[in-house]
Amino acid sequence: MFRSLYGRLAAVLMGVFVAVGGLMIVASQTMFEPERLQTVLEPNLLLELATYLIVGAVAFSLLAALIVFRFLTRRLRTLCESIEVFRDGGFSAPLQLAGNGGGDEIDMLAAVFAEMSERIVCQLEALAQVDARRRELLANVSHDLRTPLASMQGYLETLLLKDGSLTPEERRSYLQVATRHCERLGKLVRDLFELTRLEAHEIRPQPERFPLAELVQDVAQKFELQARKAGQHLVTEIAPEVPMVLADIGMIERVLENLIENAMRYTPAEGTIRVTLQADGGAAVRLGVSDTGKGIATNELANVFDRYYRVDRGEPGNAAHAGLGLAITRRIVELHAGTIRAESTPGQGTRFVVELPAAPAVSPG
Amino acid sequence: MARQVLVIEDDPDIGRLIKLQLADIGCTVKLAADGLRGFAELEAKPYDLVILDLMLPGIDGLEICRRIRARPAYTPILMLTAKSGELDRVLGLEMGADDYVTKPFSVLELVARVKAIFRRVESLANQSAATGQVIESGALVIDVERREVRLDGRPVELTATEFELLLHFARHPGRVFTRAQLLDQVWGYSHSGYEHTVNSHINRLRAKIETNPNQPEYIQTVWGVGYKFRDVARS
Ligand SMILES: Nc1ncnc2c1ncn2[C@@H]1O[C@H](COP(=O)(O)OP(=O)(O)OP(=O)(O)O)[C@@H](O)[C@H]1O
Ligand SMILES: [Mg+2]
Numbered sequence: 264m265f266r267s268l269y270g271r272l273a274a275v276l277m278g279v280f281v282a283v284g285g286l287m288i289v290a291s292q293t294m295f296e297p298e299r300l301q302t303v304l305e306p307n308l309l310l311e312l313a314t315y316l317i318v319g320a321v322a323f324s325l326l327a328a329l330i331v332f333r334f335l336t337r338r339l340r341t342l343c344e345s346i347e348v349f350r351d352g353g354f355s356a357p358l359q360l361a362g363n364g365g366g367d368e369i370d371m372l373a374a375v376f377a378e379m380s381e382r383i384v385c386q387l388e389a390l391a392q393v394d395a396r397r398r399e400l401l402a403n404v405s406h407d408l409r410t411p412l413a414s415m416q417g418y419l420e421t422l423l424l425k426d427g428s429l430t431p432e433e434r435r436s437y438l439q440v441a442t443r444h445c446e447r448l449g450k451l452v453r454d455l456f457e458l459t460r461l462e463a464h465e466i467r468p469q470p471e472r473f474p475l476a477e478l479v480q481d482v483a484q485k486f487e488l489q490a491r492k493a494g495q496h497l498v499t500e501i502a503p504e505v506p507m508v509l510a511d512i513g514m515i516e517r518v519l520e521n522l523i524e525n526a527m528r529y530t531p532a533e534g535t536i537r538v539t540l541q542a543d544g545g546a547a548v549r550l551g552v553s554d555t556g557k558g559i560a561t562n563e564l565a566n567v568f569d570r571y572y573r574v575d576r577g578e579p580g581n582a583a584h585a586g587l588g589l590a591i592t593r594r595i596v597e598l599h600a601g602t603i604r605a606e607s608t609p610g611q612g613t614r615f616v617v618e619l620p621a622a623p624a625v626s627p628g
Numbered sequence: 629m630a631r632q633v634l635v636i637e638d639d640p641d642i643g644r645l646i647k648l649q650l651a652d653i654g655c656t657v658k659l660a661a662d663g664l665r666g667f668a669e670l671e672a673k674p675y676d677l678v679i680l681d682l683m684l685p686g687i688d689g690l691e692i693c694r695r696i697r698a699r700p701a702y703t704p705i706l707m708l709t710a711k712s713g714e715l716d717r718v719l720g721l722e723m724g725a726d727d728y729v730t731k732p733f734s735v736l737e738l739v740a741r742v743k744a745i746f747r748r749v750e751s752l753a754n755q756s757a758a759t760g761q762v763i764e765s766g767a768l769v770i771d772v773e774r775r776e777v778r779l780d781g782r783p784v785e786l787t788a789t790e791f792e793l794l795l796h797f798a799r800h801p802g803r804v805f806t807r808a809q810l811l812d813q814v815w816g817y818s819h820s821g822y823e824h825t826v827n828s829h830i831n832r833l834r835a836k837i838e839t840n841p842n843q844p845e846y847i848q849t850v851w852g853v854g855y856k857f858r859d860v861a862r863s
Contacts, residue, residue, distance in 0.1 A: 449732050472841075473831045477849055481807040481827065484854075501851070507842070512831070516824040 268367040283320045357381040411444035454587040461594040468511035472622045482519040494532035502541035509622035521588040522552040530556035553614035559607040568593045630656045631676040636666035663687040682709040744816025802859030
């Protein structure tokens, strides 16, 4: 009962009550003592006694109230002060409270404030992080957009300015450069939009039951020529009896393309890119894309799925790639209730594994 | 005779570009800068194709599309759209567009699409004049002239493209086609980014004509290469 403020107040009041009552009893006893009985009838003495009684009671209650209020306000003031410190500190460090472990209303208030302040600090930090990421993203986007634009503009202007003095070959090669950058710009804008819309859930998969094995075969076929030109071996290993999946064919093709394209880009000539597909129990299919390329350092592995993350960002030569492919891939896989992970041994190769739920069985016929 | 193409597009540079490219394949191109003018043009004289921008000042492309479809004469429509994404596509096709191209587009692709539409219209016209050719394979009967398919005597509802695909297969039993070949020969495209439509159509076609889509009887997979129609002579 004494743990709560209300209880303590009640106790103090009861004390006052008992004290006043006690005083009354003592006073009346004094009044009714026989030798005093006559004197009692003296109005002056009676008045005097009553005055003492009242003054005493009032003084006592005032004292008690003062103690209680002081006790109350002191703790409220400390709380106030720490909240002010929190505010003046720019909401950066949570409330520091020397909690006395008690459990009265003020303690509870303080605890709630402390919790709130912690939340505020956390959220502000998260916001700051998001903001920093957004800035970095914007910087990356504008850099990646400007670079191809600059080349395009430069070559086209040169063509216009020096039109008369250029050989047909030069003219052609300038135009080719401009076209190449134009395509790159187009891919970037498309990827950015796709990722944004995927993240905003604006694109929804349009699921169909289909044999993933066929799609793997068809997509691999699409890359075959390119692999052969690069002197790489593109191998597909499809296990028999892989169940069908219920997925958006276009999106899953995108996943395959992104993974194979990456694998080919980071694998030297004579390297092997292996696309595997097998059943994973009865309820899932497992798609693997592995390469014998340069690999990804362990500390980078978790980041490659982040949008705009590129291990070799800043290195020349790979500027055409913005680092959106795997972010898009992961979103697509997640939209299909699947998982994706990467394993890598630097210098030996990388393996991406996608698991997708198998389509629920349908009785043939 | 030159084909008449109406281009309803508010950006004059894009309009001119399309005009240039289509003139090369022997089309006469008329440009209209907004929907109302375009629609008036269409009322005034017949066209073989309308290329329609989705985002137009005044009435938008979808509304124009709807109005064109409400006319008694069938005019093929190719939509141009700056928005990508499945929703817009479906919407475009549901509104009755024959095909769509997303901006930015490669002129090569645009021309390929236009040619494909012309080819489709032509083959439709030829087929209705064709002799009553019927292809039979097992329980499957394809009436080429009527564009009807029956399985075990029961009619099978196919979309126009599904029918074209089935017909293409059935006309070459036993011959293996890669996905890229099918895209080229049935759809008339040769550009990447649309290949999965082939998988999608094969898939739907199988769902309609195969008893067990897991073990297709008519449209079979040739592992590592592509797809073929069942070869009765050899099986
Ligand atoms: N198979 C791989 N081997 C080595 N590194 C890889 C491999 N796949 C991805 N990475 C690393 O992960 C990064 C992110 O890949 P992601 O596909 O997201 O972007 P990207 O290929 O650089 O650009 P984009 O796909 O947008 O054209 C790559 O830049 C690369 O550093
Ligand atoms: Mg990539």
